[in-house]
Amino acid sequence: MLQRLSAIVRKELITMLRDPRARLSLIIPPIIQLFVFSSAATMEVKNIAVAVVDLDRGPYALDVQQRLGGSRSFTRLPRYASVAAARGALEREQVIGILVLPSAFSADLSAGRPASAQLLLDGRRSNAAQITAQYVSTIMAAEGAPLSGAPPQARTGGAGPAPPPNAELVIDNWFNPNLEYQWFMMPNLVGMLSLAVALMITALSVARERELGTFDQTLVSPATPIEIALGKLLPPLLVASVQATLYLLIVTLLYGVPFRGNLLVFYAAILTFAAACAGVGLFISSLVHTQQQAFLGAFAVLLPFALLSGFATPVENMPWWLQFVTTINPLAHMLRLMQGLFLKGASVASMAQDLVKLLEIALCTTAAAVLLFRRKAA
Amino acid sequence: MSDTLTRLRLWWQQLAAIMIKEGKQVVRDPSSWIIAVVLPLTFLFLFGFGISLDTTVVKIAMVREDGGRDALAFAAALTNSRWFLVVAASDRLSAERALQDQSVKAVIIIPAEFGRRLNAQNTTARVQVLVDGAEPNTANYVHGYVQAIWNGFLAARGREQGAAPAAAVSVEVRYWYNANAVSRWFLIPGSMTVIMTLLGTLLTSLVIAREYERGTLEALYATPLTRGQILIGKTLPYFLLAMVSMLVCVLTALLLFKLPLRGSFLALGLVSAVFLVPALGQGLLISVTMRTQMAAAQLGLMTGYMPAMMLSGFLFDIHSMPRWLQAITLAIPARYMNVSLQTVFLAGDLWSVLIPNMLFMLAVGALFFGLTWRRLHKRVD
Numbered sequence: 001m002l003q004r005l006s007a008i009v010r011k012e013l014i015t016m017l018r019d020p021r022a023r024l025s026l027i028i029p030p031i032i033q034l035f036v037f038s039s040a041a042t043m044e045v046k047n048i049a050v051a052v053v054d055l056d057r058g059p060y061a062l063d064v065q066q067r068l069g070g071s072r073s074f075t076r077l078p079r080y081a082s083v084a085a086a087r088g089a090l091e092r093e094q095v096i097g098i099l100v101l102p103s104a105f106s107a108d109l110s111a112g113r114p115a116s117a118q119l120l121l122d123g124r125r126s127n128a129a130q131i132t133a134q135y136v137s138t139i140m141a142a143e144g145a146p147l148s149g150a151p152p153q154a155r156t157g158g159a160g161p162a163p164p165p166n167a168e169l170v171i172d173n174w175f176n177p178n179l180e181y182q183w184f185m186m187p188n189l190v191g192m193l194s195l196a197v198a199l200m201i202t203a204l205s206v207a208r209e210r211e212l213g214t215f216d217q218t219l220v221s222p223a224t225p226i227e228i229a230l231g232k233l234l235p236p237l238l239v240a241s242v243q244a245t246l247y248l249l250i251v252t253l254l255y256g257v258p259f260r261g262n263l264l265v266f267y268a269a270i271l272t273f274a275a276a277c278a279g280v281g282l283f284i285s286s287l288v289h290t291q292q293q294a295f296l297g298a299f300a301v302l303l304p305f306a307l308l309s310g311f312a313t314p315v316e317n318m319p320w321w322l323q324f325v326t327t328i329n330p331l332a333h334m335l336r337l338m339q340g341l342f343l344k345g346a347s348v349a350s351m352a353q354d355l356v357k358l359l360e361i362a363l364c365t366t367a368a369a370v371l372l373f374r375r376k377a378a
Numbered sequence: 379m380s381d382t383l384t385r386l387r388l389w390w391q392q393l394a395a396i397m398i399k400e401g402k403q404v405v406r407d408p409s410s411w412i413i414a415v416v417l418p419l420t421f422l423f424l425f426g427f428g429i430s431l432d433t434t435v436v437k438i439a440m441v442r443e444d445g446g447r448d449a450l451a452f453a454a455a456l457t458n459s460r461w462f463l464v465v466a467a468s469d470r471l472s473a474e475r476a477l478q479d480q481s482v483k484a485v486i487i488i489p490a491e492f493g494r495r496l497n498a499q500n501t502t503a504r505v506q507v508l509v510d511g512a513e514p515n516t517a518n519y520v521h522g523y524v525q526a527i528w529n530g531f532l533a534a535r536g537r538e539q540g541a542a543p544a545a546a547v548s549v550e551v552r553y554w555y556n557a558n559a560v561s562r563w564f565l566i567p568g569s570m571t572v573i574m575t576l577l578g579t580l581l582t583s584l585v586i587a588r589e590y591e592r593g594t595l596e597a598l599y600a601t602p603l604t605r606g607q608i609l610i611g612k613t614l615p616y617f618l619l620a621m622v623s624m625l626v627c628v629l630t631a632l633l634l635f636k637l638p639l640r641g642s643f644l645a646l647g648l649v650s651a652v653f654l655v656p657a658l659g660q661g662l663l664i665s666v667t668m669r670t671q672m673a674a675a676q677l678g679l680m681t682g683y684m685p686a687m688m689l690s691g692f693l694f695d696i697h698s699m700p701r702w703l704q705a706i707t708l709a710i711p712a713r714y715m716n717v718s719l720q721t722v723f724l725a726g727d728l729w730s731v732l733i734p735n736m737l738f739m740l741a742v743g744a745l746f747f748g749l750t751w752r753r754l755h756k757r758v759d
Contacts, residue, residue, distance in 0.1 A: 021673075022673070025673065025676060029676070029680050033680065033684060036688075036689075036703065036706070037684070037688045039699060039700050039703050040688045040689050040694055040699055040703055041688060041693075041694050042694060042698055042699070043514065043515040043694070044514070044698060045695060045697075045698050046697075046698040047697050047698060048697070049697070088730070090554070091721075091725065091728050091730065091731055092730065092731055092734075093697075093717060093731075096697070109547070114547070114548060115547050115548075116547070116548045116549070116550050117547065117548075117549050117550070118549075118550045118552065119549050119550065119551045119552070120552050120553075120554055121551065121552065121553050121554065121559075122553075122554060122555065123553035123554050123555040123556025123557065123559060123563070123564075123724060124555050124556065124564055124717075124720040124721065124724050124725065125564060125691075125695060125720075126553060126556050126559040126560065126561055126563065126564050127561055127564070127695070128695040128697070128698070129553060129559065130559050131518075133549070133551045134522065136549055137549045137551070140547045140548075140549045141547065167496055167502065167503045167504075167505075167532060168502050168503070168504045168505075169504075169505050169507060169524065169525065169528045170504050170505065170506050170507065171507045171509060171521055171524070171525075172506070172507065172508050172509065173509050173510075173511030173517060174477060174478075174508050174509065174510060174511055175510060175511050175512045176511035176512050176514065176517075177511060179511050179514035179517055179518065180514065181514050181515075183512070184512055184513050184514055196679060200675065200676065200679070204671070204672045204675060205672075208670075208671070208672060211591075211592075291584070291588070291671040291672065291675070292581070292584050292588065292671065295580070295584065295671070295675045296412075296413060296417070296581075299576065299580070299683075300417060300420070303421055303424070303572075303576075304420075304421075304424050304428075306687075307424055307425065307428045307429055308424065308428050310513075312429065312693050313428075313429050313430055313693075314513060314515070314516050316434065316435070316436065316437070316483075316516075317430040317434055318427065318428055318430065319427055322424075322427055322428050336480060339480065339512050339513075340479075340480060343512045344478055344479075344480065344510075344512060345478065346478055346479050346480060347475075347478070347479055350479035350480070
């Protein structure tokens with residue numbers, strides 16, 4: 001049995017790695033994707049451009065603009081005479097919002113009355129807009145504080161220390177002290193990229209053999225359906241481990257993301273996850289006849305897996321019935337494992353649950369695929 | 379004159395022949411219908427419900443070491459807020475363990491002596507908040523919420539003691555096009571872009587690679603069809619398929635997700651049709667470049683689907699990306715489609731926005747088709 005199995009694995013590896021272009025395509029593109037997508041995937045809002053309509057032209061209005069301009073998040077503050085004039089820039093997405101400083105702004109503040117400014121934001125980009133609103137509100141709230149009498153110019157020079165507060169909220173960010181988005185994205189991308197590779201390789205390789213007619217030959221060979229299935233499963237595991245090693249090196253050495261977990265658990269996670277994905281791929285390939293169908297089938301699960309995993313948006317934001325679906329999604333477990341391993345240093349016991357779930361998924365899908373192959377072989 | 383007319387008619391007949399052949403191939407394959415109707419519906423459904431950036435309820439642990447009136451009041455403010463699901467933890471160690479094992483998103487510690495220090499003159503009462511920073515977006519929300527509850531608690535306490543509220547600058551925030559800033563409203567048009575990319579680019583990336591793999595491409599070349607006819611004949615059925623599923627998507631968005639359509643159906647149809655030019659062109663280019671369907675599928679995934687997800691501004695704001703990456707997004711048709719769809723749905727037919735975007739899409743499309751044209755020619759001889 002082992003002999004037959006190793007023969008099949010060897011055959012699969014030869015088909016996969018024979019062509020030097022194919023060998024490169026297993027290594028280079030995933031790494032490029034890791035670089036590009038980790039820079040792209042940020043929910044931080046940077047390089048903000050906000051149009052300013054200053055109807056006040058008083059000292060406080062100028063001060064607001066200086067503060068905004070001094071903040072790292074804002075790169076451009078083009079000035080417009082009226083909202084109507086600024087509207088075009090907002091429509092063309094040249095600015096994300098329009099800050100209107102009303103004519104009584106400085107007068108109100110000098111007199112000690114509360115003043116209000118208006119911020120019109122582009123709801124087409126509502127997430128970035130909401131974060132921009134937070135930034136602007138924080139900066140403006142600081143404007144209100146020292147308004148008791150002293151004009152803003154005098155204040156910048158020698159403002160005395162504020163009296164010590166007698167109540168304080170101390171916020172600490174664990175695992176990722178500076179809330180760097182890349183630290184979150186990198187471990188997720190490791191899972192995401194392995195998913196696509198493991199799933200596609202298995203789903204398409206059986207379908208191709210079917211299309212070319214060589215699958216029937218394999219079925220009539222002395223190898224049993226289980227051996228054939230295992231032969232299809234092992235190569236993606238190998239590819240996934242090699243890729244994962246590369247990712248691990250890049251993510252920790254080049255990007256400085258901490259790795260706080262156990263290396264053995266990391267490889268256990270990679271192998272069980274790749275097995276689960278390959279199992280799903282195998283199951284899809286047992287249902288289809290052509291590569292195009294296999295491709296679509298793979299896609300039909302790839303997209304929901306990616307969406308319902310916490311990759312881009314948190315699982316907690318989903319309705320409960322979709323949260324339930326995430327329990328059978330291998331990527332959701334994988335992402336928890338990756339976050340636990342890289343950033344959190346979670347206990348092995350808490351990660352074992354996810355590992356077991358991945359094994360279960362791998363076993364169920366492979367068993368289902370073997371049953372379907374067997375029926376076709378008979 | 380009549381000579382040109384005959385040639386034109388012949389050209390048309392040949393084109394019709396290959397279109398009918400391709401069309402039948404598409405229509406007779408039951409998976410085509412799954413692709414055109416079932417797949418977009420499922421995806422849109424999942425996108426609509428599964429993706430949300432509007433944080434709902436966050437699970438946090440609270441360690442309260444002080445049983446005094448102030449500590450209880452702050453604890454109650456946390457428990458009663460609609461943002462948090464508070465679980466009481468017995469001690470700091472178990473709460474910190476829960477944070478590490480990913481079962482809560484934050485830990486709030488109200489230390490012993492909190493009330494006494496708050497009411498004494500020269501001491502500072504500190505509440506400690508440990509936030510799971512691994513996911514920065516949620517962490518930021520938690521910061522904002524805790525801070526707001528804390529400010530509310532202090533203000534209420536101040537009012538009890540008769541302090542006057544301080545005058546301040548308030549910012550009145552208004553969202554144009556999306557008054558409640560619902561993330562679904564901008565995510566659903568983005569999802570449509572991803573679905574259209576899937577249909578336009580990924581499916582066509584297999585068409586010519588398939589003929590090549592099966593050896594039927596030579597048979598196709600042996601026919602009197604010109605390159606132009608082959609290209610049009612191969613793409614038109616997929617164009618129609620994609621337009622049908624676009625219609626399905628739009629109807630779902632309007633009826634199920636109650637998205638407003640402030641622009642017109644005409645603009646929507648026009649934008650979709652224009653987007654399909656670069657999308658189909660990219661698929662064809664991949665298809666003539668790669669000789670196996672496997673390789674074509676991988677390239678399509680990498681250059682079509684992943685950029686549509688990550689670099690189109692669908693999830694991640696393009697303006698926040700580094701400059702070199704912003705330059706790369708200029709070559710990605712999904713980017714222009716995304717802005718156009720969001721505009722037509724939420725803002726209306728702003729032609730000053732739509733026309734430049736459509737021109738960019740056509741330019742990218744012309745590039746792809748041009749390259750395909752050249753590669754297809756090379757293959758013949």
